[in-house]
Amino acid sequence: MKFVIQRVLNASVSIIETSDDNKTSERISGFIGKGFLVLCGITKEDTFEIADKMIKKLLGLRIFEDENGKTNLDLKTVGGELLIVSQFTLCADCSHGNRPAFINAARPEQAIPIYEYIVEECRKAGFMTETGEFGADMRVDLTNDGPFTIVLDSDDLKTNSVDSGSKILDNLSKETAADVLKTCFKLRGAEDFGEAINEVIIDIRRICEAKHVCLLLVDKANRKCSMLAHSHSDDTNEEWIDWRDEEQFRLVETWTNIVPDDSSLIIKDVADLQKINLKNPAWYKSLTKAHVYNIVLCPLSFEGELIGYIWASNFETSKTERIKETLELTTFFLSSEISRFRLLNRLHMLSTVDLLTGVFNRNAMNDRVDSLAKDKSNHPLGVVFADLNGLKRVNDTKGHEAGDILLKNAALILQGVFIGYEIFRAGGDEFFVLLKGVTKEEVLNKVSELREAISSNDSVSFAIGHSYVESANEVLRAFHEADESMYADKRKFYMEHKELDQRRG
Template sequence: MNFDVLLSHYRAKACVVSVEFFPDGTYGNIRVVAGNKAHCDDMAALNHPFEPGCPYEACFPKNPNFEDHCFRCIRDGKPLHAYVDLYMMGLWLNMFLMPLDSDQENIGYCIYCYDVAPKADSSAMADLSADTAADVLKACIKLRGSQNIRQAFQEVIEDIGAICGSDHCCVLLTDDEKHECTTFAEFLREGSCLYPMSRYIQGFYEIAQTWPDTLAGSTCIIIKDEHDMEKLQEQNPIWKASLEQAGVKTVVLYPLRHGGELLGYMWALNFNVENVLKIKETLELTTFFLASEISNYLLLDKLKILSTIDTLTSVRNRNEMNNRVDRIVAGNEPVPQGVLFADLNGLKRVNDEQGHAAGDMMLRAAASILQSVFHDGEVYRAGGDEFMILVNEISEDDVQDRVARVHFLSGKTENVRFSIGVCYGKKNIRKAMRLADERMYAFKNGYYEAHPELKYR
């Protein structure tokens, strides 16, 4: 067959790929044996002049998923299409593979037609089989139509487990600042020999850290047989050993990326390898939407934290304090047994004499003491140097013991000193707050009577 004549009819970038077949059903060398003008021009623009018969990695990034697609296209004699995020290059790849006849027993051929773009094309993403499109649409509806995103993700991951015919599916988030992983959603098939992620989560971040190198720019990792496991042993022996120990035979793993940020991973373990192409097509697009929803969830969670936490001291802020009091007044929450106000003595003096950076350090130290002593309560920064503490269930003696503990710990610091007022057992939150505030100021007046030199400093 004259490949050059065949390719001359293609206006888009196209080439002919050959795959070497072995008797055991595996493949060997994959080469680009011919290319049309658009392909050759593309290679020249990348300073890689095309040479017919070269190993495919001389033209394209080495990728086991690309190799598997070429192998399956030729072996099964069926055209394949994939739309892939080349995140390492900031590009999207739209690729088509079409099998060709071959007059050689151990060499097969296919046409590889491709195009790249810097942005995702919604029409290309929607070019799916009816079954796959229905599965992806179902997932999107659940994610967008639910008020409880965690519950929606749980339902979606269970659906993905059924689609993949897998023993275990999981969405795992990674936190590079804390060096830890958390399970966001998980499905474990009843009767499976596998265990939930809670068994492995401690220290699992070290294993997850090895995945980017194993992916090496690929959109996913697919391990479908012993041959793939042998390759994994060469690439990532640490992960391979953990899979073997857990009883995992097959894996499909996708990174969850959004806006250039790696959020975590989704995988299916011991999946139905007969449907590997449908699984890949489904997960390729589903993970795109999952990552977007997770990113939104994490952003809203972060904004919620920022709206409720005092950024300087990391205790709850005045806005959250007012919301809590409003809920108590409305009868939606019980009145805490212990209500305390704590004022930091001498902050103005420290700000004036040592600067506001020293004053900020003093406030952080004060908040740390209050949080450590009232670990089972809620500490709010009510104002500049004033804190409110609410404790739901506590005895009056315990409240007094903890106030003494606060004074003891603050006495160990250079300049943290508190005036504290306590109200215990009142049924009216507003009245309890007023009494605690009055008692705090009475304590403060006594403090300045004992230390008159500090009164105006």
């Protein structure tokens, strides 16, 4: 992946469109003031993990001057904005002949999700982020802000994991290496990753002969932790810690000030605990409260990015070096497997979730309907269609950004009413809800709740249709009946609101 980053006073991107009679016109797709214009090239080898690293580097670049004229300020400090434009020609291979080859560029079906992810992550980080249109004919205009043009290449951010693993193996006893390799191979090709990782952690605790081993994932973007797996002996007196708590995430953040990036932290005894107390009193308090009297803690990193920690606690101190070796080799294998698992999960999410509204998308809906049509369990099923009134009118009069806000608000209302049920965005302005295992009365009550919710909302209005069948495998009939019911409700809406042009939304 490559970013060409230009520091600008302002920049814009226009989409060039050609009509049927070959007349061209331009419309501005994105405009920013002070900030970065970023040309983004995505290759076949790129992943979401690589995108995360590039985003982190981009947003952390300190190339704005402070009051002393030194480039010490980053984009956030100066209130800068981002204009990110896709540019597949950055992936050109000019090594053979004079005609560039673009074989390394990712195909649209791979590149678009990664490009959209980069944009969305920058917005989540709090930056006003404008874009062009992927694959469109575009013209970029800019006003430079001094001599700052930087090429950021993901290849420069990679570490040689093979060399790292070799160094670890060189320092290990053959016995420890064999044990760790044997258990970590369980992850390769495992059908159930969660079950396999639990088995691995149980084995690692056995190898370490520790009272407790824990594998914790860290999500910096969303500021949360999650325990992926843990194992404890029956006779442990360690107290349970809920790592999902925001306070615990803030505690974990402080570990980076104590734990070396490429090594382990060892706390063997009371003296070591007292050293921690001087450096990090909050963690010392947490350790002593949980009855931890010794610990070996290793960071898990993948391509230079911290993804979590693994630790063993309450063990025989004579085995400290063996435990350190065990955990360091374990992190070498686990980091890549966990990153692969997270990538697959993220790809699954992108293929099934509507990124704008956060509900399931049409692909997920089609798969679910097909599954229900084959369901022989005879569970009753309710279906609700909700067609958003006025979306086209808002897009035409206020712009697509206002239309996106309307769609998000509509989804939030549905999520507030249909808690615990499956909600899908079936099309541009159509939403679809499945209520499995309910009574007809419960479906009607939910429809009433939805009507009440939109009656008190000034912007969101739905045409609503619903249906109920005694068996889920009749989902197609329910689908058809709910669709007809929805269109009847839509006709009624426009009869009551004749001032609105039905053709416009």
